[in-house]
Amino acid sequence: MNDSIFVGLDVHKATISAAVAEGMRGGEVRNLGIIPNRADQIAKLAKKLGKGGRQVSFCYEAGPCGYGLRQLTGLGHNCIVVAPSLIPMKAGDRVKTDRRDAAMLAKLHRNGELTAVWVPDAAHEAMRDLVRARATAMRVLGKARQHLQGFLLRHGRIYAGKKGWTLAYRRWLTTVRFDHPASQIVLQDYIHAVTDAEARVDCLTKRIEELAPQWSMTPFVEAVQAMRGVAFIVAVTVVAEVGDFSRVARRSGWKAASIKVREFRWARDVGRA
Incomplete structure (x- = not known):
């Protein structure tokens, strides 16, 4: 698990906000910033995170943008799609921003607290x-x-x-x-x-x-x-x-x-x- 990282993606039509949770539970969670929602930029991010043979596991919420991030599995990375209704939420945690959502997804993904939905080919x-x-x-x-x-x-x-x-x-x-x-x-x-x-x-x-x-x-x-x-x-x-x-x-x-x-x-x- 120490050589694994977990990436949360908050996906929008034009942009993607990314955050990464390092290794074991309790490890650092940091925001990676915002990238354009384009295939070349997504591939560039995946390549950067996978340097040195690190295992990279991505996740993002199901939404109107569809399953365009299938390319991540095509690049050899694990990627799950999560139903928004099944994401654990803390009581009182109602402030939603792209950065916070991406970080939350990364952390929950690392902790194994997300439920993946079935993705059609x-x-x-x-x-x-x-x-x-x-x-x-x-x-x-x-x-x-x-x-x-x-x-x-x-x-x-x-x-x-x-x-x-x-x-x-x-x-x-x-x-x-x-x-x-x-x-x-x-x-x-x-x-x-x-x-x-x-x-x-x-x-x-x-x-x-x-x-x-x-x-x-x-x-x-x-x-x-x-x-x-x-x-x-x-x-x-x-x-x-x-x-x-x-x-x-x-x-x-x-x-x-x-x-x-x-x-x-x-x-x-x-x-x-």
């Missing part, structure tokens, strides 16, 4: 981004349909059928007319918004279907599909979001059950077109 993250893009498109589609239906309801145009968005409903939409041309323009714009959103969902769904066979998690997708009532998109969504299923297996029974229910409900909702 680049391929898994890319697939998850694609799945989430489709989920976003589904929400946009839902909003577009609501806007159209709200407009029709407000103007007393009521569909006599039992179910919306069927072929019969779409044929009915083509028969709706307004006296004022402005209202007709609004109707067509809302209809176009719906068709555009549907096309986006269909396109992303096809891309997922095309790329899924090349994904390393495909066996898990097939296993989840083996469950009754679980369709392909739902299975892909669950696998993309859960990632490492051992994380769920390690949870207590009721927690595992509750997280599975929430994930399947969410996946089921985003899978509906």
